[in-house]
Amino acid sequence: MGKRPDAGPRPGPPGQPGVLLSGEVVPGRHLRRRGETTRAGTVAARAGSPVTPALLGLAASLGRDTLTVLRPRVRVLVTGDEVVGEGVPRPGAVRDAIGPILPGLVAWAGGRGEPGVAVPDRAGALEERLDAVAGTDTVAVCGSSSAGPADHLRPALTALGARFVVDGVACRPGHPQLLAVLPSGAVVVGLPGNPGAALAAALTLLVPVLSGRADRRDPAHTGRRVRLVGDVLPHARDTRLVPVRVSRDLAVELPASGSADLRAAAVADALAVVPPGRVPGLVELVGVPA
Numbered sequence: 001m002g003k004r005p006d007a008g009p010r011p012g013p014p015g016q017p018g019v020l021l022s023g024e025v026v027p028g029r030h031l032r033r034r035g036e037t038t039r040a041g042t043v044a045a046r047a048g049s050p051v052t053p054a055l056l057g058l059a060a061s062l063g064r065d066t067l068t069v070l071r072p073r074v075r076v077l078v079t080g081d082e083v084v085g086e087g088v089p090r091p092g093a094v095r096d097a098i099g100p101i102l103p104g105l106v107a108w109a110g111g112r113g114e115p116g117v118a119v120p121d122r123a124g125a126l127e128e129r130l131d132a133v134a135g136t137d138t139v140a141v142c143g144s145s146s147a148g149p150a151d152h153l154r155p156a157l158t159a160l161g162a163r164f165v166v167d168g169v170a171c172r173p174g175h176p177q178l179l180a181v182l183p184s185g186a187v188v189v190g191l192p193g194n195p196g197a198a199l200a201a202a203l204t205l206l207v208p209v210l211s212g213r214a215d216r217r218d219p220a221h222t223g224r225r226v227r228l229v230g231d232v233l234p235h236a237r238d239t240r241l242v243p244v245r246v247s248r249d250l251a252v253e254l255p256a257s258g259s260a261d262l263r264a265a266a267v268a269d270a271l272a273v274v275p276p277g278r279v280p281g282l283v284e285l286v287g288v289p290a
Contacts, residue, residue, distance in 0.1 A: 048215030
């Protein structure tokens with residue numbers, strides 16, 4: 001291959017003389033051929049992959065103007081006559097601290113949370129709400145998952161013919177949680193009424209359900225393990241979910257005052273899984289949204 005014939009001076013930038021270029025010409029060099037990065041029929045992204053900026057760029061480079069995004073819808077039912085949604089609660093009332101947790105948690109797991117709907121402590125009220133749920137929905141019921149006289153979730157699910165998959169988990173906080181499937185196919189996750197317990201239960205059941213329905217990786221349960229340092233007291237029978245701060249491969253417990261407390265969880269990097277009766281050298285971490 002010889003040199004390229006002189007094509008004459010090429011115009012340079014304004015105010016500068018032209019530049020003459022010459023050199024070897026290699027066949028195929030500096031050419032992008034159709035299909036060289038992604039062949040026809042190749043899977044460019046697996047279903048359930050998060051739509052990142054790079055994935056959007058890849059889709060555009062392949063000529064796609066739109067992408068079909070799967071975001072499971074989550075209906076939120078907040079039970080309790082004593083629960084108020086704004087301001088400082090009156091004597092005998094409590095502020096809803098679970099509803100504000102769920103939108104970010106649901107989005108983190110790949111879902112789309114709807115605004116919470118208040119449901120009174122009346123027999124039949126919760127059953128009516130659940131009976132109207134579509135089969136593709138996931139329902140998070142805040143409160144009413146225990147066994148008190150005002151806890152109507154189990155009777156409502158039983159009356160609707162639901163199949164109980166999980167009825168209580170041996171963990172603290174968050175043990176009165178449940179998972180049931182309605183005849184329509186809708187999944188119901190029962191969260192305890194105390195905010196700290198509700199967060200632990202949502203990470204235990206709701207996040208995995210949404211991740212599975214969106215066919216994506218569970219962001220809370222990655223299998224990461226660290227060494228838990230300090231004097232951590234295990235529970236005699238149940239697994240403890242302990243808010244911790246994490247630095248590299250070490251974790252330190254943050255003090256909390258019970259299942260209603262969110263102060264430790266609000267600044268925690270994760271929840272450490274402490275099995276009953278002993279504190280192992282390495283503990284698994286349950287992630288929390290940043």
